[in-house]
Amino acid sequence: MLNAWGTPGRIPRLVLISVLCLFASLLLAASVSAQEGPDTGVTDDEVNEVASDLYCPICENTPLDVCPTQACSDWRAEIRSLLEDGRSEAQVKEYFVERYGVRVLGEPPRTGFTSIVWILPLVGLAVGVVVFGRSVMQMRRAASGSARPEASRQPVRETPRDPDAAYVARLEQELKDFSL
């Protein structure tokens, strides 16, 4: 869009034309009766913004903004009228929670009973890390405790004289180990 502005001197006229066009299209748009309710300044995008975080109790797992059923269409109309009344997004959500329960929220609240679903992943992470750490420690301790002739025979660092040959040799060795 920027490159369409042309020389600086022409900007005002272009702005004027654009504004006029915008105004004209708004007028035209207003003349078309909107499907999801009368057009009163709240755009469908604003409605969807709120609706995308909500779920109706009937169409489970389909967010309200994309649900094609009549029930969801009615809900969207309800959101629109609430927004027109000047309610904020949070207030609209609160309104639906009060009427239909927390299940309308796509994201479970972080307080109350549903806080469990937020805490459990942390518990899982903690348990996982502890189990992981402990088994690694155990495997390490066993390693340092036992004499490892195998390890001393095979130097870990490869001879740096011909790294390519060494790399190919390692690839071939790994291939042999895996072969089947």
Place this chain on the structure above:
Amino acid sequence: MTAILGAILVFLSFLCAVYAALASMWGVRNDRPEFVESARNAAILTLPLLSGASLLLIGLLVSGAFQVEYVWSVSSLSMPDYLKVTALWGGQAGSLLFWAWLMSVFSAASMLRNWERERALMPYVVSATMGTLAFFIALVVFWENPFARLWILPNGEVVTAIFGPSAILSSLTTGYVNFAARVPGVLGSLLHDVTPLAAPLGAVPARLLDGQGLNPLLRHLGMVIHPPMLYLGFVGFVVPYAFAMAALATGQVSDSWIRATRRWTLVGWLFLSLGLILGGRWAYDVLGWGGYWAWDPVENAALMPWLAGTAFLHSVMIQEKRGMLRRWNMVLIILTYLQVIWGTFLTRSGLISSVHSFAQSAIGPLFLLFLGAAVIISVRMLMRRWDELRSDNHLDALLSREAAFLLNNLLFLIIDFEVFIGTHFTIFSELLTGEKVTVGPQWYNFVTKPFFLALVLLMGIAPLVAWKRSSIERLGRSLILPAVLTLVFVGVMFAFGFLTTGSALALTVIGLTLGTTLLEFHRGAAARTRSRGESYPVALWTLFGRNRRRYGGYVIHLGVVVMAIGVVGSNAFQQETQQTVAAGQTITIGDYIMRYDELERFPAVDDRTVTRAYVTVFKNGREVGQLRPRHDFYASGQPATIPGNLSQFDEDFYVLLVAWEEISLSSATFKIYVNPLINWVWAGGLIFIVGTFIAAWPDFSEERQRAAQVAALPAAQRA
């Protein structure tokens, strides 16, 4: 007649599976090899029997035998023939039969393939696979019989029964029903739900002219292929589990079971991955929400075994290479198997209702029973051999390939756990508080994102880390080039404001991994070029040929990276708008202008009313295509929103017809998404699948060699 034959075939396959499971176990315990042999034959026999039954059911579906209840419930005259065929897995009873059929294919194949080489393990493999199969056939035979027919009683009541009225069978059935009515509790209701054997005397066949038809959302090519892929993936994982159980039972807990099942694991994994990717594509094309993954419980049901299976797939490499983690691998394959059964249970029982749970029934308790038994048996077997499953080796260093694999396992299982929590939390909540809750994508994205990102990072670093012990300097040397390139690229993009902080972080990780993965191909090929004098393409080709598993694996990694770019792009930079316009008017979104041309409304095949909009799409002022988003309304009352999608290399223009002026058809409401880089998701999926093929493709020359070796052994040694 066909229906009766089908019911008999299924019943015979049930007898075969039960006999095989028991005779095999008994034969090997009592040293009666002839019983093991006959058990194997019975096990293989389930394949032709179930194939016959499935083909007969397909025949009934295609010929429109609507007296058969299943045919009536999932097909209709107006459906095209290919959908009638695929209606085999369009409903509960057929799905279960189909599952059992695929299971019999896999178990027969594993018996034919591994019998000679894994002689000691095979009797238990027969028991484990046939035990699982017998359970599924039992569901088909007794509770969800797809061959049951509809009968009308003299009083007008409609009943279901396999056979028509006959003096002996009808009185037997009545006797059974009276008996079942006296048994209390869950057992009573289970007995009561058994499909009646024969219709009461005086009943006449219900002459139905047409069926209900398939759920409209399932009438899509993606949905036609998606379930078979998932089921193949599911049954594919049953084979390695059966081998694991056999290893535990025989005490041959060394690594031969891992070697025998490596390819089976990859095959199961391949199909499961394919199923997940195709499912995503189906959602994108049909469900009309502009996305491909919604963390739906049924998607999760397939994702969970995939996550555990992927951990297993990686972790077995440590066992093969270093003789470590034997216990852990057993735990992982058991976990994968349980999640396979659990996943089937979730999709089939309707426990968590979701857009996918088209099938609901009373088979839930049976699944729980089977699962409980599987848990107890698996854990007991594992405990018995716990001490024998010690590691041969120890962890030499924290910076080693072994440790990296362990970390990989940790991350996969954490994600698996989180998905499990999210999927089941609504049940916990309902049980404990009586209130259902929704755990939506917002939650899943939030909790899994860090771990997925960590996995991608690990995927870039782990292949550079040597086995046993690696040094920071060596790792640093390999990382420096990709790291610098990525940081410069992301830095510039960020500086010019193309990226948010989150997407910049994600792209840094992805870019680093992309770089190291490509470098890994290059290093191998370049080393070969220099030391063996091969030309670069030849070197690359030989590299793949010589070690398909390793480089196939890297190709898979590459696919994941490409997918990850697509996921970040389509999530972080998606644009959307919804507007109502009159014919001839336009909607502007990003670089696009869409003109709404006209709307038409007409009745179409499959009893639906189609409302279709014609729109023209302009990008930067140039016409780039015409789209026809539509809205199908089925006579059953179900709507479906089919998007119009203009797919380009860099982004998709995806438009939905949301609503329209009913009478004049003059104005319409559209929802438009611009999904950047979404094609990268599919392209990455394709690379992923190609990589899996490279890794899993059997090496025929090697097999001939091995077969010759086995044949050369004296017979006594073979047994």
